[in-house]
Amino acid sequence: MKETPIIAAGLHDTRSLAQRIRGQALRMVTRAKASHIGSALSIADIVAVLYGRALRVSPAAPRHPERDRFILSKGHACVAIYAALAETGFIDGSLLETYGADGSMLMAHISHKVPGAEFSTGALGHGLPFGTGKAMAAKLRGESWRTVVLTSDGEWGEGSNWEAALFAAHHGLDNLVCIIDYNKLQSLKSVDETLRLEPLHSKFEAFGWAVREVDGHDHEALTKLLEGSPWEAGKPMMLIAHTIKGKGVSFMENKVEWHYRNPTPELLDAALAEIEGACGNA
Amino acid sequence: MRNAFIEELTTLAEARDNIALIVGDLGYSVIEEFADCFPDRFINAGVAEQNMTGLAAGMASEGYHVFTYSIANFPTFRCAEQIRNDVDHHRLPVTVVAVGGGVAYGALGYSHHAVQDYALMRAMPNMVIAAPGDPLETRACLRWLVDNPGPSYLRLGKAGEPRFHDSIPDVAPGQWVPVREGGGDDILLSTGAALGAAIARAEGRPVWSLPLWSMAAKIQQPGQVARHARVTTLEDHLADGGFGSWLTEAVAGTPAAACIQPIALSSEVCDMVAGQSTLNRIGGLTL
Structure with missing residues (x-):
């Protein structure tokens, strides 16, 4: 019988990984003339910490039964995940060049047909209920893997998320981590102007979750919170990650328009220069 | 039909330890038998059908065959997108069970009438509709669904329907x-x-x-x-x-x-x- 590979967290340099994720994401959306680059740059550091350090996953066994399950609920930011999967060996890097092309496996919302991706999303408010089901399954069977769901902030307008938030707390799913990419910008305006979420921290505490806030671009802080065991026994974990939409490219940061626009070749060069320069200075 | 359903499901669940039942806070005097026999495979998700269905898909993706159970439109229209995207698109073994098919809940009114559910379910490419005509067809359908796990919809009446078959018939999709x-x-x-x-x-x-x-x-x-x-x-x-x-x-x-x-x-x-x-x-x- 073939030996099952040992499942362990990665040991990547997460800053360098984040830089490569940003670069690949920018290239993909430019080539495909696709949207949502701001949303992908917003989560690049979180994704780098997850795939580089925190998740126990293995490209040699993408369906390993003991792997951590990661679900991208904000499926429109999929280029960040496709890039991470390519950079950590789950998929061939050349596949990224097909992103959004006719017949490509890499559609412009995350697809479960891509090795390493657990679940297709694109409609918001689906990732957390699904992840809650996975966490429940692990609990019922006494298995030790974790489920990590990454949501946007705007998608907390969906009632299904609040249903899942009630359920996860009621059932004490301390093997479930939900990260909110709290960049405070939605599709048209800010979260505050659209459908206010504040006070978010105390809301989730009142729902019975263990809640932590973090700078979503601080790799050390993210690593510390996302590695290892439950923060509080019997409570699901809610990580409110304060982020900047478009992070890393000065002319995209905090700009609603980069939810939709795709860069011209000139703007791509300028963006790549900023990202590569920033890493060199780090 | 619903009694035949729960009896048959309980029997099937004895042989298969991956069968789970999630209810949307309904099923009083019906689901107790299953809940008592398999407390670790029975969940009341509360009045929250979207989460019930997403949750079912998540559990199904980890090897369970999950039955979600509620009345008429609650486990279908209320969570149509979860059925479409999470269950059907991912071809996961979730059987949505609705009691009160047609106008079985007559006087309870339109909210409780399932008269558009086929239209919704048959628009899903991977969905098998199970609409039994009597308690024996209910048992036959359930056995088929468990032997062929996938996205499915089981439409039941209420209780007390007459039997029209002498024994449990052979059933298969599309076969009269x-x-x-x-x-x-x-x-x-x-x-x-x-x-x-x-x-x-x-x-x-x-x-x-x-x-x-x-x-x-x-x-x-x-x-x-x-x-x-x-x-x-x-x-x-x-x-x-x-x-x-x-x-x-x-x-x-x-x-x-x-x-x-x-x-x-x-x-x-x-x-x-x-x-x-x-x-x-x-x-x-x-x-």
């Missing part, structure tokens, strides 16, 4: 099941609880039931329809998007297309409060 013999090539074909209405209207004509059907099973229909001069379909569902429409689409463009005469509920019933038998009569299903 003989119920009453008769003379001639003018036949009745029902799905779901409309089987009783079909038998009552038979007047010596043969009666068939089609308890399992799907988008994929359309391909078998032209051959079966072509064996008869006339096929009158019966369903306790609106004509639009229903079973008769499904069969008509399945044979469109073939010589059999002219043979089909659908009988379904008129949309008049959507505005009425009355018992099931009255609504079925006013809607035109029964005489």
Whole structure:
């Protein structure tokens, strides 16, 4: 019988990984003339910490039964995940060049047909209920893997998320981590102007979750919170990650328009220069 | 039907430790048997059908065959996108179970009438619809669904429906099941609880039931329809998007297309409060 590979967290340099994720994401959306680059740059550091350090996953066994399950609920930011999967060996890097092309496996919302991706999303408010089901399954069977769901902030307008938030707390799913990419910008305006979420921290505490806030671009802080065991026994974990939409490219940061626009070749060069320069200075 | 369902499910769950039941805070005096036997595979998700369905898909992705259970439109229309995206698109073994198919909950009103559920479910490419006509078809369908785990919809009536078969029939998607013999090539074909209405209207004509059907099973229909001069379909569902429409689409463009005469509920019933038998009569299903 073939030996099952040992499942362990990665040991990547997460800053360098984040830089490569940003670069690949920018290239993909430019080539495909696709949207949502701001949303992908917003989560690049979180994704780098997850795939580089925190998740126990293995490209040699993408369906390993003991792997951590990661679900991208904000499926429109999929280029960040496709890039991470390519950079950590789950998929061939050349596949990224097909992103959004006719017949490509890499559609412009995350697809479960891509090795390493657990679940297709694109409609918001689906990732957390699904992840809650996975966490429940692990609990019922006494298995030790974790489920990590990454949501946007705007998608907390969906009632299904609040249903899942009630359920996860009621059932004490301390093997479930939900990260909110709290960049405070939605599709048209800010979260505050659209459908206010504040006070978010105390809301989730009142729902019975263990809640932590973090700078979503601080790799050390993210690593510390996302590695290892439950923060509080019997409570699901809610990580409110304060982020900047478009992070890393000065002319995209905090700009609603980069939810939709795709860069011209000139703007791509300028963006790549900023990202590569920033890493060199780090 | 719902008693046959829970008895059969409990029996099946004894042999298969991956069968789980999630209810949307409904099923009083029905689901207790399963809950008592398998407390670690029974969940009351509360009044939260979207989460119930997403949760079911998540558990199904980890090896469970999950049955979600509620009344009429709550486990279907309320969470249609979860069924479409999470269950059907991912081809996960989740069986959505609705009690109160058709106008079984007559006087409870429109909120509790399932008269558009076929239309919703048959628009999902991987979905198998199980609409049994009596308690024995319920058991047969359930066994088939458990042996062939995938996205599925089980539409039940309530309790106390008569038996029309002598024993548990053989069922498979798209395959017509003989119920009453008769003379001639003018036949009745029902799905779901409309089987009783079909038998009552038979007047010596043969009666068939089609308890399992799907988008994929359309391909078998032209051959079966072509064996008869006339096929009158019966369903306790609106004509639009229903079973008769499904069969008509399945044979469109073939010589059999002219043979089909659908009988379904008129949309008049959507505005009425009355018992099931009255609504079925006013809607035109029964005489």
